[in-house]
Amino acid sequence: xxxxxxxxxxxxxxxxxxxxxxxxxxxxxxxxxxxxxxxxxxxxxxxxxxxxxxxxxxxxxxxxxxxxxxxxxxxxxxxxxxxxxxxxxxxxxxxxxxxxxxxxxxxxxxxxxxxxxxxxxxxxxxxxxxxxxxxxxxxxxxxxxxxxxxxxxxxxxxxxxxxxxxxxxxxxxxxxxxxx
Amino acid sequence: xxxxxxxxxxxxxxxxxxxxxxxxxxxxxxxxxxxxxxxxxxxxxxxxxxxxxxxxxxxxxxxxxxxxxxxxxxxxxxxxxxxxxxxxxxxxxxxxxxxxxxxxxxxxxxxxxxxxxxxxxxxxxxxxxxxxxxxxxxxxxxxxxxxxxxxxxxxxxxxxxxxxxxxxxxxxxxxxxxxxxxxxxxxxxxxxxxxxxxxxxxxxxxxxxxxxxxxxxxx
Numbered sequence: 137x138x139x140x141x142x143x144x145x146x147x148x149x150x151x152x153x154x155x156x157x158x159x160x161x162x163x164x165x166x167x168x169x170x171x172x173x174x175x176x177x178x179x180x181x182x183x184x185x186x187x188x189x190x191x192x193x194x195x196x197x198x199x200x201x202x203x204x205x206x207x208x209x210x211x212x213x214x215x216x217x218x219x220x221x222x223x224x225x226x227x228x229x230x231x232x233x234x235x236x237x238x239x240x241x242x243x244x245x246x247x248x249x250x251x252x253x254x255x256x257x258x259x260x261x262x263x264x265x266x267x268x269x270x271x272x273x274x275x276x277x278x279x280x281x282x283x284x285x286x287x288x289x290x291x292x293x294x295x296x297x298x299x300x301x302x303x304x305x306x307x308x309x310x311x312x313x314x315x316x
Numbered sequence: 317x318x319x320x321x322x323x324x325x326x327x328x329x330x331x332x333x334x335x336x337x338x339x340x341x342x343x344x345x346x347x348x349x350x351x352x353x354x355x356x357x358x359x360x361x362x363x364x365x366x367x368x369x370x371x372x373x374x375x376x377x378x379x380x381x382x383x384x385x386x387x388x389x390x391x392x393x394x395x396x397x398x399x400x401x402x403x404x405x406x407x408x409x410x411x412x413x414x415x416x417x418x419x420x421x422x423x424x425x426x427x428x429x430x431x432x433x434x435x436x437x438x439x440x441x442x443x444x445x446x447x448x449x450x451x452x453x454x455x456x457x458x459x460x461x462x463x464x465x466x467x468x469x470x471x472x473x474x475x476x477x478x479x480x481x482x483x484x485x486x487x488x489x490x491x492x493x494x495x496x497x498x499x500x501x502x503x504x505x506x507x508x509x510x511x512x513x514x515x516x517x518x519x520x521x522x523x524x525x526x527x528x529x530x531x532x533x534x535x
Contacts, residue, residue, distance in 0.1 A: 313436035
């Protein structure tokens with residue numbers, strides 16, 4: 137991972153192993169603290185939400201992307217620009233529902249789970265649930281209420297990791313002026 | 317070329333950050349003897365000059381300090397009413413400092429909220445659908461530039477009318493906000509920004525923009 141050069145600061149390359157280890161330490165500590173996989177999943181989602189509401193501003197400030205006019209544009213921006221910028225991967229967007237309000241992001245590899253194996257006693261743990269919270273928080277700040285969940289996970293034996301995103305509604309309260 | 321102030325307004329219209337960057341205007345401090353040849357009157361809880369311009373003291377200037385002690389609205393530092401104090405010959409000769417009144421923080425809060433509402437009116441008045449809000453307000457002494465992010469935060473910069481490169485400055489301020497305010501885990505969203513690093517980096521960015529002068533920062 138590196139930060140964009142040309143912002144006045146030298147581009148800093150950080151070791152992605154440190155990132156994987158940090159995330160791993162976080163999840164295992166949560167498991168020790170909560171002892172219940174469901175609670176850990178909830179906490180990861182909450183933490184992800186807090187990250188997402190802040191990350192969206194960073195994303196908008198750096199990428200200069202304008203407002204998306206429909207969910208398909210949103211899906212493309214998330215997959216091709218956001219994931220690329222923050223995790224260095226480009227998931228593919230597939231499995232659109234007939235109404236155009238649900239789609240899947242297929243991740244060939246997930247940097248969060250490099251070197252991770254899920255033990256049997258944590259079979260209902262959603263290890264990368266942080267990502268769901270991040271996506272939910274970020275989209276909420278741009279007036280979209282979405283539901284995000286993992287439907288396939290390489291840690292559980294599936295061939296790919298699949299995140300399903302469903303558009304629930306547009307958030308109408310507190311709209312910025314000019315967006316009605 | 318100068319950038320006068322920066323305001324950051326949150327989604328609800330509350331002012332969360334304000335910075336004044338201009339050199340203080342020349343205040344005039346003079347010693348007067350009785351009777352005062354300026355006509356003073358009370359206006360908005362402040363004592364202002366109503367008539368009798370001279371020596372750099374203009375109509376509209378407020379009494380800022382008496383005998384070196386700053387006044388508190390219409391009262392002196394020790395609680396006496398300013399107009400009564402100045403009508404008593406026993407208090408002369410007296411040294412009074414006049415100058416343009418600076419906005420108090422409450423006034424800034426109120427003005428920011430007012431601008432937030434006006435910004436929305438701007439988009440409603442538009443004959444076209446989906447117009448943005450007010451992007452620029454121009455007077456003969458300054459231009460106010462406003463940039464609203466997709467998340468509803470507004471960044472406003474008041475600058476000299478000839479200053480260029482304000483658009484890129486607004487984007488830079490957005491980046492600085494997303495870095496030093498948002499990435500500080502102890503900063504809560506929508507609350508007043510009290511982050512040292514944000515202040516420092518913002519001032520640096522303003523200086524860079526000012527140095528670039530009327531041609532804008534080099535790309």
